[in-house]
Amino acid sequence: MKITNLMFVFALLLGLNLNAATSQYTLSFRDDPSNSIVVGWSGDNATVHYGTTDFGTAFGSYPNSKTVDRTASAHGINRKFARLSGLTPNTLYYFVVRDAGGAVSARFKFKTLSDNPNDPIAFISGGDTRDGFKVFGSYVESCPSGNCLEQKRKGNKLVAKIRPDFIAFNGDFIMNQVTSNTTAEWNEWLNDWQLTISSDGRMYPMTFTQGNHEDNQDVYNLFDVPMEEYYAINVNNGLLRLYMLNSELNACSNTAQLNWFTTDLQNYTNTANPPKWKFVQYHIPTFAMGNGYGLVSDQMSCWVNLFEQYGVKLCMESHTHITKWTLPCKKNSSETDFVPDPDGIVYIGEGNWGAPHRTLDFTGNNAKPYIRDQEVFDNFFYIRVNSNQTTIQCVKFDNVDNVTANTSDDLGKELPSNVVLWNPANGNNIVIANETNGLNENSISFSSVSPNPTKNFVKVKLDKTSNSGKIIVYNALGKEVLNQKFDNSQEIKVDLDKMYAGTYYLFVKTNEGKVESHRVVKL
Ligand SMILES: [Fe+2]
Numbered sequence: 001m002k003i004t005n006l007m008f009v010f011a012l013l014l015g016l017n018l019n020a021a022t023s024q025y026t027l028s029f030r031d032d033p034s035n036s037i038v039v040g041w042s043g044d045n046a047t048v049h050y051g052t053t054d055f056g057t058a059f060g061s062y063p064n065s066k067t068v069d070r071t072a073s074a075h076g077i078n079r080k081f082a083r084l085s086g087l088t089p090n091t092l093y094y095f096v097v098r099d100a101g102g103a104v105s106a107r108f109k110f111k112t113l114s115d116n117p118n119d120p121i122a123f124i125s126g127g128d129t130r131d132g133f134k135v136f137g138s139y140v141e142s143c144p145s146g147n148c149l150e151q152k153r154k155g156n157k158l159v160a161k162i163r164p165d166f167i168a169f170n171g172d173f174i175m176n177q178v179t180s181n182t183t184a185e186w187n188e189w190l191n192d193w194q195l196t197i198s199s200d201g202r203m204y205p206m207t208f209t210q211g212n213h214e215d216n217q218d219v220y221n222l223f224d225v226p227m228e229e230y231y232a233i234n235v236n237n238g239l240l241r242l243y244m245l246n247s248e249l250n251a252c253s254n255t256a257q258l259n260w261f262t263t264d265l266q267n268y269t270n271t272a273n274p275p276k277w278k279f280v281q282y283h284i285p286t287f288a289m290g291n292g293y294g295l296v297s298d299q300m301s302c303w304v305n306l307f308e309q310y311g312v313k314l315c316m317e318s319h320t321h322i323t324k325w326t327l328p329c330k331k332n333s334s335e336t337d338f339v340p341d342p343d344g345i346v347y348i349g350e351g352n353w354g355a356p357h358r359t360l361d362f363t364g365n366n367a368k369p370y371i372r373d374q375e376v377f378d379n380f381f382y383i384r385v386n387s388n389q390t391t392i393q394c395v396k397f398d399n400v401d402n403v404t405a406n407t408s409d410d411l412g413k414e415l416p417s418n419v420v421l422w423n424p425a426n427g428n429n430i431v432i433a434n435e436t437n438g439l440n441e442n443s444i445s446f447s448s449v450s451p452n453p454t455k456n457f458v459k460v461k462l463d464k465t466s467n468s469g470k471i472i473v474y475n476a477l478g479k480e481v482l483n484q485k486f487d488n489s490q491e492i493k494v495d496l497d498k499m500y501a502g503t504y505y506l507f508v509k510t511n512e513g514k515v516e517s518h519r520v521v522k523l
Contacts, residue, residue: 021099022046024077024190025197027110027205029233030226033166034089034115037205038224039066039082041097041105042190048082050095057104059096072221076183077190081224089115089237092409094201108201111409113165117238117276118387120412124159124395126380127170127211127283127318128351129189149192151378152354154397156195159204161405162382162395162415167196167204168242170318170351171211171283173218186222198405207233209244211283211318216248230257232264234275236411240385241268241275245282245303247319252302252474261303262505265310266519276387276434280307281316285350287337289374290320291358295336302474304331305507307345309517313432314383314390318351321358322376323394323422325430329370340370346432348392352378373424382415392430394422446516447508453521456497460508465490469510473520496522 022043030038039048047059048066055061066082073079087093091112097105113121129152159167174185197203208219210229220228230246243264249257268275286299307315308330326347329338338344357376362368378397383390398420406416415421421428446463460471466488473482473494481499486492494506504520 021101021103022080022097022105024187024194025097025105025108025203026190026193026223027203028223028225029166029205029207030083030224031085032115032237033113033205033233033235034237035087035112036083036085037087037093037110037112039084039095039097040222040224041080042077043080044100045071045080046097046099048084048095048097050084050093052088052091052093054094054107054109056107057096059098059104062095070224072224074215074218074221075186077186077222079222079224083224087112089113090119090411106201108197108203110203110205111165111411113236114239114411115237117236117273119236119239120384120386121165121236121239122382122384122412122414123166123168124162124164124380125168125170125281125316125348125383126155126351126353127209127349128172128321128355129155129192129353130172130175130213130355148354148356149188150354151397153192153195154400155353155378155380156192157400158380158395158397158403158419159196160198160202161400161403162419163198163202163406163409163413164204164382165411167206168244168281168316169206169208170281170316170349171209171247172213172318172351172355173211175213190222202409207242207244207281209281209283210246210248212248214248230260235385238273238275239387240277240279243278243280245280247282247284247296247299251296251298253298258302258505259503262306262517262519265306269310277314277385277390278310278312279314279316280312283317283351284319285317286315286347287368288317288320288350289324289362289368289371290322290350290360290376292361293320294361297335300331300335304335304345305517312345313434314392315345315347316381317347317349320350321352321355322350322360322374323352323379324349324374325372325392325394326370327372328432338368338370346392346430348381348394352376353380354378354397372426372430373422375422375424377422379422384412384414386412388434390432390434392432393428396420396422446510446514447518449506449518449520452518453523454496455523457493457495458506458520460492460494460506462490462492462508462510467510469508469512469514472507472509474505474507496520 022041024042026040028038049059049062051062069083070081232243328344330341330344471484
């Protein structure tokens with residue numbers, strides 16, 4: 001027996017790993033989270049050995065193995081991904097990563113999500129970990145402890161104690177453009193992410209959006225998400241459709257994203273069993289409460305209509321390093337701001353997973369009427385979803401070392417009892433009841449379009465006899481190509497004769513505030 005093999009046997013006996021040539025382990029979703037997962041690491045062409053029985057680091061005892069499916073590189077960090085499929089839903093899996101030289105990682109474990117939409121789920125939503133205490137010339141960004149990096153690590157340690165079913169991470173991992181050593185920042189981020197692994201080796205999958213501090217394809221190359229810039233996943237096979245939009249792309253003029261999002265919403269609405277919930281996360285708030293950003297008009301004009309029409313109930317935002325949650329709200333008629341509306345959408349944010357603190361823009365008499373509460377502190381949100389309701393809590397990064405660690409691996413479980421919650425004037429949780437089960441009946445099905453596909457025109461028919469408003473048509477590039485008013489009408493003819501063949505999005509907007517969109521194909 002060679003000496004390296006002897007060392008390996010000793011290491012197994014001692015439960016240690018031999019300085020494996022793999023590190024920076026991550027889990028992500030590319031496909032159905034009930035039966036697949038991606039194991040990612042930095043290092044060489046290792047093999048993942050896995051199964052539903054815990055064999056510790058005895059890699060040869062695991063019944064399954066998977067070699068590298070994809071190699072990628074970003075900022076000088078070489079990432080490897082093994083895509084595990086054919087897994088059993090709602091099941092614990094144990095695995096090790098054995099590198100090309102034979103060294104074996106620690107034994108990790110993960111849990112697949114359920115394939116039953118009646119099962120609950122609980123996940124963490126947060127963003128803006130950034131990268132610590134920074135000085136830019138005379139400008140110093142501040143954290144309460146004077147060390148943002150430590151604040152981020154507190155949040156990561158809380159993940160390990162909470163044991164969420166997954167983490168919806170909402171962008172701005174590092175500073176990137178501002179500092180010169182991006183490789184060091186990403187290495188630091190990936191190393192610090194290992195703090196989220198529980199003491200018994202349990203790891204937690206992530207979903208990702210791109211923030212303004214990431215380069216294009218960073219998320220794709222570092223975590224192996226299914227599409228390069230935006231994507232969606234099904235949670236518990238019909239409980240939740242979760243969208244990861246990319247706010248670095250213009251919401252209107254980037255028609256690839258807009259068309260994909262619109263089509264996906266349609267595909268997941270007009271089905272026999274639409275998802276019970278639709279949630280969206282994207283990095284930059286549509287109307288920010290912090291840091292002077294205010295309104296992002298392209299998102300308000302081209303995304304919020306879709307959110308409202310297709311029954312999105314929760315939007316998760318980040319970017320400005322403050323904390324807010326809203327009352328249910330809808331966009332106002334001029335598309336310049338939100339107004340409270342019981343049938344509207346709850347927006348939460350805005351990214352304070354350790355990033356330097358900023359200030360609130362609208363306070364006192366200027367406070368927005370749709371803001372339920374707002375403050376500035378380090379946190380992420382804990383969101384529990386079942387068929388009937390969604391419960392949102394905001395977890396402070398306080399008292400982390402004394403929080404009692406959850407030990408259960410049940411899906412949808414509650415927070416540890418002594419976790420420190422944000423407890424503002426309007427209470428420490430938000431409950432959203434699932435009354436519409438997907439489709440927002442208050443704002444849809446009041447109009448129809450025919451013929452579709454069409455050669456030269458469509459007729460828009462409205463359910464009421466007398467209506468006033470306008471028809472707006474966007475082309476496949478998201479550009480407005482027609483804006484036609486109507487008065488006291490039930491049927492409006494829209495001439496598409498001079499338009500090129502292709503896909504168009506026709507929006508019907510009544511003066512009562514109803515909005516509905518139709519995908520129209522011009523032959
Ligand atoms: Fe940002």
